Amino acid sequence: MALHVPKAPGMAQMLKDGARYFSGLEEAVYRNINACKQFSQTVRTAYGPNGMNKMVINHIEKLFVTNDAATIIRELEVEHPAAKLMILASQMQEQEVGDGTNFVIILSGALLEAAEELLRMGLTSSEIVDGYELALEKALEILPTLTCYEIKDYRKEEDTARGIKPAIMSKQYGNEDFLTKLITKACVSNVPEKTTFNVDNIRVCKILGSGLQNSDVVQGMVFKRTVDSDVLKKSPAKVAVFTCAVDIMQTETKGTVLIKSADELMQFSRGEENLLENQIKAIADAGADVIVSGGKFGDMALHYINKYNMMAVKLSSKWDIRRVCKTVGATALPRLTAPTKEELGYADHVYVDELGDTSVVVFKLEGRESRIATIVIRGSTDNYMDDIERAVDDGVNTFKGITRDGRFVPGAGATEIELARQIASFAETRPGLEQYAIKKFATALETFVKCLAENSGVKSSEVVSKLYAAHEEGKKNHGFDIEGEGAAIIDVAEAGIIDLYLTKMWGLKYATNAACTILKVDQIIMAKRAGGPKAPQAGGQNDED
Template sequence: MAFRIPKAPGFAQMMKDGAKHYHGLEEAVYRNISACKELAATTKSAFGPHGMNKMVINHLEKLFVTNDAATVIKELEVQHPAAKMIVLASQMCEQEVGDGTNFVLIFAGALLEHAEELLRMGLSIPEVIEGYERAGEKALELLRDLTVSKVADMRDSKEVARCMKSAIASKQYGNEDFLAKLISDACVSVLPQNSLSFNVDNVRSTKILGGGVGCSKLIHGMVFQRQSESNVTRVDGAKVAVYSCPFDMLATETKGTVLIKNAEELKNFSKGEEDLFEKHVKEIVATGVNCIVTGGKVSDLGLHFANKYKLMIVRLNSKFDLRRLCRTVQGTALPRLTAPTPEEIGHCAAVRMDEVGDTSVVVFEKKPQDGSAVCTVVLRAATNNIMDDLERAVDDGVNNFKVYTRDRQMVAGAGATEIELGKRIESFGESHPGLEQYAIKKFAQSMEVVPRALSDNAGLNPTKIVSELYAAHQDDKNTSVGVDIEEGGTFNAVEAGVLDSYLVKHWAIKLATNAAVTVLRVDQIIMAKPAGGPKAPKQRGDWDRDADEH
């Protein structure tokens, strides 16, 4: 009786030809750690106020010049499965608290780097994981004790700007004072009077090329880079009707063929439709409406009647913009060209056409005392890349404000909190029996990655700075001593006003620890054979030329 000998021994005989399989420490665990370390090293140099920019060209050949880790990893499209886990943890942090993405990447990278040292020393993976999990829980417990202040009043823009400043400095170092004031004014102005339910979508930003960062300003209401369709370019005390349909003649109810024999009949036929359209416009004007916003095209006839009845017409192509405008003017978008009821009409102080630089804009302006539901930050800069970075700084500031509405606690920035956590977790490890204590101590050592990255990017000696920080933190009164990137050395971060949000730090430590532990739990990588048949042969020359012509 004959039987077939399997093509390959072991695991490979179960799989299709072309499947890949890695297992064990050398092949799987160390490979994964190596990929994650590379990713962390890429974003580490972009950490902090002196972080270097990355030039990323995505798959559509769009150029990004930024030190925002969230943008870099989003556009890079990381393929390695283990590195992807850390990227997902970082994106989760972005979704949860809108900041802390780079911290997650570099801290998870440091945890895995130290885990590799422990594994090479002879510890088993479960022991490392056990130690990391215990240290992570202890870190979150200790973090609550390290809060140094809180946002006293969410409606005081100076107080909000003070807390927001260091988050913005990591993106726009040098402009943080100006931008923090601008963003805090914007956030406070759209905060509802009787609650702290804040929607980040209510602070819009529009980018207009030209000028400098200092030319950026805040407008209560909305700004669109458009022009007025009609001759009217300004309306004060505007009553706004919003339509999601085109400003054109209504389509007739019945469809049919009309036989027209002479010019008189043609004139009478079109006149009937014109009279009907004019009647609709008159009805709209009779309600007091003096500005119309339409989501479709504006016909020549519509323009004629708009000019005749002194109506200002603004055309918006985006459904989202129409929705936001309805929220701003407190109006209702109507699907058909009918006269709005008083409840459906929106109101704002003025609708005007303006010119910022050489760009025409239409501004729907509300008075600050009216309590606008939406406000717009007009960003100015010399290049598109700087404006994109400014937009990300605004986004970070607004997300931080959202975080303060959930938890107002602040911790010391500039690496002070990380060094203090490291010191306390180190002593927690000392009191721990068993081999997990090595992993707990390595977790404490990983906390050094933040002050090291800050000092390294500022051109200082990381080892010298970290040893100075540890020396200062031996005194329990100096828990807020951090890296001084200006003078080179250490300073009291709280006195200097360098503060981080407690909630951002909490989530970042939690997610980075979870991501590192998940990567360590993987002991086998099995990759199925890629889909798709054999590759098509390359064509030589033009597709329609015969082979014998070559």
């Protein structure tokens, strides 16, 4: 009889061979903190207008050159479970506000770094977490008192531009004025009267060639393709949209036709042609000038479309079909039938244009409130245009934030230093051990000024002490001046360096929650990995799919 050999005692005997188990401070907590620290230091150098770019090559070897933290973490596919928690927090920030992902990762990294020192001093994780939560409560109490600017009417372009500009500045330093003008123009013209502003209504079309200064805003849609018909321009245009192919309809049942003579063959094909001609004539008679199709245009169909002087545009993506319908106010028809008046859309101009060596089809609306605007970005390389697109995305999201809450707090580290100063003095009033954690929370907030200074090549300790001195005197709005000589500080509210209140508020919440969640972990148990193919990634369909 074979004897059963017992496994190693403890956790290992419960789990399959190959499972890994870490516990205690040394193995679990410090390891987690270490991973998060390294991760946050990676994105720290990308913070602020002088932040460095990262070159990220993702799993399908696509190259990204950017300093946008959201893109860096999205493409890196981080495996470490604790670092993943930080990423989830920054992704929530991206969904909630659309900006400030870097803020979340840097702050949660700094909080964990501070927690490591406290743990080595002998505090327990729960005391640190309590302290951090108290400090967060206090910070969210102080934050509304720091507002330095408010946008009352976001339909005024110059007011809104003030709010959007700093968000662009941190991504595209030097081009912020031009880009702000484009984004403000696109957003303000698209604000609906009653419903909330939808970020999807601002589209971006990237066309290679020329320079950024030749970018422009088009009220309506721009597609990188050419038309199939001979007619290249219609204005004004009534638009009929079909999701099916515009071609001779295949019969539903397979039938056999016995043809005995040439006449019968002629009549058979003429019957098909007449049917198609009648369908296209009916569409033309309904008043349509432009036919948009989600499928292909048959040669015969194109012949009749040209005969009745219509324009044919093929769009292969069902998302694009939806957007065109939204832009021109049309209804997409699943079969080739004549549209009614209500189902036809309207555009002031539909035309083919050539930018560089790229043909584009433009659906343009002029007088009325347009539903969709497209920012046409020009640039010398695809990577450069992708980065501009990310800046535009941040600008549009900031505008959405403004429509929800128009308050702004001073940027350039002024808000963080003021919060740190007030939280540090709040720590003095606490009797328990959590006062150490509250003090460390204040120290963690200084990280942002240090990052800005170090990325600009200035001694960070000098800047921090100067800012504390200014804030002690009651100069709440003083922050670090990037363009000044050495450790210069200025009144950032006057200089127009301001941050959206919502970005800071959600950023503080998510960063602290992520750090506390990581600190509460004292054991890591990893089951043995399953063999076989990888599980499919969760997530919605991509636009380009």
